[in-house]
Amino acid sequence: MSCVVRARKISFRYENGGLALSDLSLSVHQREKVGVIGPSGAGKTTFFWHLNGLLKPVSGGIEVLERPLAEHKNISEVRRHVALTFQQVNDQLFCSSVREEIAFGPRNLGWPKPEIQEAVERWLAYFELNEVSHRPPHHLSGGQKRSVALAAAMAMKPQLLILDEPANDLDHRNRRRLITYLKGLPIAMMIASHDLSLISEVTQRCVLMDKGTVVADRSTDELVFDQSMLQQYGMEAMRR
Numbered sequence: 001m002s003c004v005v006r007a008r009k010i011s012f013r014y015e016n017g018g019l020a021l022s023d024l025s026l027s028v029h030q031r032e033k034v035g036v037i038g039p040s041g042a043g044k045t046t047f048f049w050h051l052n053g054l055l056k057p058v059s060g061g062i063e064v065l066e067r068p069l070a071e072h073k074n075i076s077e078v079r080r081h082v083a084l085t086f087q088q089v090n091d092q093l094f095c096s097s098v099r100e101e102i103a104f105g106p107r108n109l110g111w112p113k114p115e116i117q118e119a120v121e122r123w124l125a126y127f128e129l130n131e132v133s134h135r136p137p138h139h140l141s142g143g144q145k146r147s148v149a150l151a152a153a154m155a156m157k158p159q160l161l162i163l164d165e166p167a168n169d170l171d172h173r174n175r176r177r178l179i180t181y182l183k184g185l186p187i188a189m190m191i192a193s194h195d196l197s198l199i200s201e202v203t204q205r206c207v208l209m210d211k212g213t214v215v216a217d218r219s220t221d222e223l224v225f226d227q228s229m230l231q232q233y234g235m236e237a238m239r240r
């Protein structure tokens with residue numbers, strides 16, 4: 001099966017900072033759902049920002065759909081395939097209505113009107129946003145904002161959806177809804193979260209990061225219950 005994204009030995013250092021990524025290699029296949037866990041500061045967000053070109057590695061390389069990032073026409077093309085949703089959902093919403101927010105990406109890509117309309121209707125329905133479709137995203141609840149950000153990402157038909165702490169600000173009911181939505185999306189996904197139960201419900205494979213690199217890459221069912229492994233990295237495993 002071909003890879004949606006492949007990182008080959010990437011390293012990165014922030015200005016004035018230490019090494020945030022160190023020789024990190026990882027591949028994700030089409031339709032594969034992968035959890036990314038690790039202690040705070042392990043480099044999860046930094047890694048995600050490399051996958052759609054927001055940051056560039058100082059060494060190593062990233063391939064999207066089997067082509068190095070530099071060989072894609074431009075960075076917008078990469079971001080069409082690899083949709084990143086931010087930890088702070090407010091950073092992602094800027095249009096005057098939910099409808100506009102979902103239409104923004106497809107419109108920017110120059111899609112014909114009927115296709116844009118179809119994408120908007122499809123994702124409004126999937127994320128149960130019809131009732132708020134004319135409201136400004138900034139006036140919605142945290143759960144609804146999260147859904148709008150996901151709908152806007154999905155409207156561009158990405159091959160890989162990257163979610164950074166998607167359940168951060170959600171109450172129980174909205175967290176349950178999010179899990180159902182994510183399980184139903186038939187595309188590759190990478191989810192960074194400290195919520196191991198969410199990771200175990202949505203993903204089949206899980207990588208553990210520490211100090212900017214991958215220290216374990218196993219089936220989610222094994223890794224999230226591995227008390228001795230997770231304890232080494234200051235994390236608490238799930239209990240059966």
Ligand SMILES: Nc1ncnc2c1ncn2[C@@H]1O[C@H](COP(=O)(O)OP(=O)(O)OP(=O)(O)O)[C@@H](O)[C@H]1O
Nearest residue numbers: 014015016017020039040041042043044045046047
């Ligand atoms: N803008 C920045 N400038 C300098 N150092 C940074 C910057 N952003 C992150 N870092 C450092 O890079 C390392 C990796 O941070 P990153 O946010 O990627 O980790 P993380 O695993 O996503 O953490 P968390 O689970 O808390 O979200 C940390 O040591 C962090 O302090």
